[in-house]
Amino acid sequence: MQLTQSFHKAALEHPDAYATVFLQRKTTFAQFVERVSRVAGALHALDVAHGDRIGMLALNSDRYIEYVFGTLWAGAVINPVNTRWSVNEIAYSLNDCGTAILFIDETFAHLAQPLRERCPALRHVIYCGEGKPHAGMHAYEDWLVRANPVADAQRAGNDLAAILYTGGTTGVPKGVMLSHANLASNALCALAAASRPVVRAVLHTAPLFHIGALALVFQAALRGAKHVVLGGFDPESVIKAIAEERVNETFVVPTMIKAMLDHPSFDTHKLSSLTSVLYGAAPIDSTLLQRALGKLPSSQFMQLYGMTEIAPVAAVLPAHCHTPDGHKLKSAGRPAPICEVRIVDPVSGEPLPKGRVGEVAVRGPSVMMGYWNKPEETAKALRDGWMHTGDGGYMDEDGYLFITDRIKDMIISGGENVYSTEVENALLSHPAVEACAVIGIPDEKWGETVHAVLVLRASHHLTLEEVRDHCRQHIAGYKCPRSIEFRTELPLSAAGKLLKYKLREALMKAGGKAPHTPA
The missing domain is CATH 3.40.50.980 (Rossmann fold)
Known part of the structure; x- marks a missing residue:
């Protein structure tokens, strides 16, 4: 497998068609x-x-x-x-x-x-x-x-093609080594995972140093598509580019989708060419999806789950699962072709039955060669041919993968496991909450307690007791936040992933003391 082959092919088949568009250059x-x-x-x-x-x-x-x-x-x-x-x-x-x-x-x-x-x-x-x-x-x-x-x-084949540095959500940079075969096989795998409409133009707006955006480059190249490139994400520029270049497909994160829908110029442009919206980094909120489906009736939505070490796609949630009341909407989808996914005990590595939460492990030709200059880290991640992702999750009876948490983000309070994603879902169901993050903080009595960081919608206010009362309607009492703090925004990576380690660092600098009410 060879990543440059697609352009040899395109130059033979349609040499005069546009390959790239940027600013005024075509x-x-x-x-x-x-x-x-x-x-x-x-x-x-x-x-x-x-x-x-x-x-x-x-x-x-x-x-x-x-x-x-x-x-x-x-x-x-x-x-x-x-x-x-x-x-x-x-x-x-x-x-x-x-x-x-x-x-x-x-x-x-x-x-x-x-x-x-x-x-x-x-x-x-x-x-x-x-x-x-x-x-x-x-x-x-x-x-x-x-x-x-x-x-x-x-x-x-196995020739090294890329070293992509990732700190993930831990802040520790590692150079992920990906071969031509890793990247090419994953691009083909992602395209085969679920049917997509015909594409003639793809828009690149997510940063190209990130594997999600880079993967779209390779997928678009395999399809002989025109690459429409923006310097970065700006909602108005994205909307204009889709309309002017008749873009069919793009990769974004849910926060980008919301920014586009909220922009005043959205309704002034014809966006019917956009037939496929790929997104990653986080599941899409059902309220946001409903808005998006209403505003972009010609578009289908597809979630891609994966990580740099898998080059990157491991599972795909197809368009037919994207209904606001769909019970699979919170899943990461089904494992992509040629990707084997299983749930294992994070300590023993033994496979777990359907419905049991454990660590997500992936095997297949797109799994990385290893971490550059980090043999010990490589040995921890790659065991018996399986990439141990560090993500907590479970597989349901239909074979859909649900991500519950990063294994290291799991909170153990009074001997009970608390998955922060479960608490975050409960918090997000409150109409006053725009965004949130849940982390564990040290506690002498319980070992750890649940701490929530909230971004509220404009003109809304909440107290700790109001938050706890709401959460008790959805989850057990021991899972409810015991402390809260309010921010105007959450720390995100370039890929739109929440950086919980930065929230922990801020708390540690404050002496580990968590506010219970707004300052």
């Missing part, structure tokens, strides 16, 4: 393959060898997609950098895998010199922004013009 498939081969040639001219790691620190653009396929064409390995990291975190990821070349745009050009000082292996910086490069950088277009196009290195 590139055909024939032009795209030419540019990619020049990126590879330019990398070879900088003494890049097979297997060398090439980084990208930039917002989304057409050049980002050229970087991905140009690096692979050169036989090298992509290392897309998380744009939300500090300079020290970025330097760690570059140093950890010995990144030799870094592409950078105008947004992050000021970090080039600090990164040079911190990263001894970093030999060259390529400026791929729209303005003039800083001193000591190669200018992208000039760099390409001087380069000779080269033949595809034809790296494939």
Whole structure:
């Protein structure tokens, strides 16, 4: 399996069709393959060898997609950098895998010199922004013009294709090693998991350093689709791009869907071309889904569950399950083709029966090769061919996977297991609650107690007793929050995942004392 093959195919079958659209630039498939081969040639001219790691620190653009396929064409390995990291975190990821070349745009050009000082292996910086490069950088277009196009290195199968650094929800960065076969097989697997409408144009608005967004690039490439690229998520820009470029499919997180529906310009644009909305990072709220189905009647919704270590899709909740009163809506869906999913005891690793909560384990050809330079972490995660995800969940009698919690987010209070997702679902059913997160905090008597962090809807107020009274209608008393605090927003990763470790850190800095009422 070879990730560059799809563009060879597209250049033969429809060379004059558009491959990428960004700002005012439109590139055909024939032009795209030419540019990619020049990126590879330019990398070879900088003494890049097979297997060398090439980084990208930039917002989304057409050049980002050229970087991905140009690096692979050169036989090298992509290392897309998380744009939300500090300079020290970025330097760690570059140093950890010995990144030799870094592409950078105008947004992050000021970090080039600090990164040079911190990263001894970093030999060259390529400026791929729209303005003039800083001193000591190669200018992208000039760099390409001087380069000779080269033949595809034809790296494939178990050859390393990507190192994607993930802290997950723990804050500890690990370089996930994914091969061509991992990524290509998962893209095919995701496409086969549930029927999707025909796609001619795909919109990329989620950050391309993230596996969810990157996976859509590979899926769209396999389908010969046009890649419409936005620098980042802005609801008005997304709405306009869908209308103007007749976009058929996009990948978002539920918070993005809400932002689009809430935007004043939503009803002023024709969005009937959008037939498929893929989402991940969290289940969709039934109220939000009902709004979305009403506002986008031509669209079907599909949830993708997975993680970077699985390249990334492990389960898919298809469109027919997306009804506001559907009893499967809170599930992550059924395991995707070629992905085996089972629930195991988190300590012994033994399989558990249907309905029992345990750790989600996944086996299949898209499971990662391991963590770069972390053999002990790899051994903990990969056992007997199974990827132990760290997610808690169960399988129902119909084979649908339900995610209950991160195993490490499970709260043990008075000897009882409390799954924070269950408490969060109870809290979200209150009309005053916009968003929430539940964590455990140390307690001398109970070991841990349940603490809720709430974001309230405008003009709403709640007390601890009101929260507890509401929760008792849905869950057992020992699961109800014993303390609450109020925030205007919750800490989220670039992928829209809740970063509970940041909530814990804030509490620890406050001496572990949790407020019971608003400050």
